[in-house]
Amino acid sequence: MTRLTGRALRLTVFVGESDTWHHKPLYSEIVHRAHAAGLAGASVFRGVEGFGASSLIHTSRLLSLSEDLPVAVVIVDTEPRVRAFLPQLDELVTEGLVTLDDCEVILPQSRLRSTGGTPTTGREDTPGETDAKGKRSL
Incomplete structure (x- = not known):
């Protein structure tokens, strides 16, 4: 199982x-490409309202229902792994916006207690790691 902190x-x-x-x-x-590249995680968020380079406002309000709402795909991993993924975006994204932000990944304290560990830096691959009750830790 992959753990990133x-x-x-x-x-x-x-x-x-x-x-x-x-x-x-x-x-x-x-x-799907982020998953195939082995990145730690990706999520898609559908926007309620927004505009981009076209300056056309897209909204989910009933009276001005848009079929092209803004969508944000968020991917988090180590810097080298994310930067290695960028060439794939060059192929895919012809319109839109791509941003990069430094961030810090933390685990909730309850997860730290369940794994019996302390926060670590970087990415760890620990397949098959189980706790005292035989449950797999994340």
């Missing part, structure tokens, strides 16, 4: 909900 890089990709890659949603292709 300490310094990390957050990659955020802002695209439109209707943007596609080979007839699939673009946000889905980004998530």
Whole structure:
């Protein structure tokens, strides 16, 4: 199981909900490629309202329902792993915005107690690690 704590890089990709890659949603292709690249995690967030370079406001309000709401794909991993993934985005994202932010990943104290550990820096791969009750730790 992969565990990431300490310094990390957050990659955020802002695209439109209707943007596609080979007839699939673009946000889905980004998530699947991040997974295939072995990155620590990726999530997609659908926006309620927003605008981009076109200056056209997209909103989910009923009276002005948009079919192209803003979507943010957020990926977090170590800096070298995120930067190694950027060339794939060059191929996929032709419109939109890509940002990078330094961040710190922490585990809730309850998870630290359940694993019997303390925070570590960097990425650890610990397949099959179990606690005293035989449960797998994350």
